[in-house]
Amino acid sequence: MKFTVLGSGAMGYRYGVLLQEAGNEVEFVDTWKPNVEKVLQQGGVYVSRDHKDRRLVPIKMYYPEDYTGKPDVWVVFDKQMHLASFLERMQQSFDEKQYVLTCMNGMGHVEKLLQYFKPEKIIAGTALVATVLNGPGDVDFIGARGAGTMNLANYTEKPDEMTHKIVNELDKAQFNPNLTTNFMGTLLAKVVFNSVVNTLCTLFEITMGEFASYPGADELSKQLINEAYDVCERAGIQMLNTRQEELDSVNYVSTVANPLHYPSMYQDMSHNRPTEVDYINGYLVKLGRKYHYEAATHAFLTHLVHLAEHTRQQKK
Known part of the structure; x- marks a missing residue:
């Protein structure tokens, strides 16, 4: 499955890197210039776990205007106050077949996503997992591999075949997903x-x-x-x-x-x-x-x- 991460901060990196390591094709898009330039310069993102074992993970990173990929699923992890402008810059890449998964903090993002995606294509949830962005192109995954859990639900509260495929990939990436039918x-x-x-x-x-x-x-x-x-x-x-x-x-x-x-x-x-x-x-x-x-x-x-x-x- 192909995923594209919108918002390559702490959580965006964690989801993208682990989904990539689980065998998926993953690309990253970000608007923070120091982050994008650092990744392009070093050829990937440096990943640590609990401040140890720092390693370079090769990833593909783009600015919104340079991105031409067509993923099956968008993974959205931007800050609430930046999301509207980010989505506007990305709208040329969206189509009606794509799904979107988001586990952002706070509330307000779903309403913004509904401007670009059909209700039945939106899956949102929460992630009880800790991650620290040390700086541009440098992230620290807190907790042992497989630690933490996540809950997610379809906006329509009606899981379909694609939803279960996404949950399966999240499970392979050891996010321990729990699919519910209680969106709010x-x-x-x-x-x-x-x-x-x-x-x-x-x-x-x-x-x-x-x-x-x-x-x-x-x-x-x-x-x-x-x-x-x-x-x-x-x-x-x-x-x-x-x-x-x-x-x-x-x-x-x-x-x-x-x-x-x-x-x-x-x-x-x-x-x-x-x-x-x-x-x-x-x-x-x-x-x-x-x-x-x-x-x-x-x-x-x-x-x-x-x-x-x-x-x-x-x-x-």
Whole structure:
């Protein structure tokens, strides 16, 4: 099967490289010039695992305007705030037969993809796997090979033959995919997870393990999870996990799977890049207000992240 990765950052590299190593034809497209030029210069991307065994993996990388390939499946991993312009630059390559798979953080990307792809061609999900982009053309896969899981669902909630073929390739690449028929519940599970771990670790500049070691971590997590679930219940969304299962997921990933990991929001903040907080905590706030519920804690944290961003910019 042929895959093309749109957005060759930490997660884009991880999915693309592992799908390639599982025997698929994979190409990469990115808009970040230092990244594209570095890959073209060195003939691939340097891949480490847990900061060790760094090796050069040959890959094919393109700018949007230079890409002429026709993949079976697009794998989309751009930042929420960049996606609309990226898709516009790529639209000449899209056709009605192609599928698109995305496991981006936050919410808002599906609506943008629907402008270019039929609903029955869209598969979206969440990936509980940690990856760090060290710099242009240099990525670090956190966790042992086969560690981590992912949930995914068809937008129509009706899996077809192609969906099962994609899931099979993801399984061969050891992403441990779990195909569901609950689209919104699947996506919101990761949004709620990120609204706790990503946001709090970013604000206090700590790893997931450091957060979990705080005696009051469960109380903080429960407050955010309960508020998020109150929002989703009012919106009529059937969540994939119970509230307790969501808390258990936060604790397992933070203490066992990736205790040394700094979440992606922290990585953006530490490099003075805009964060995706408006698409995570901020999304829950907007969804709650739509149903006359004020997610006050999530609103407060959204403001705190923007205050931290503002303060860092003032010091530059």
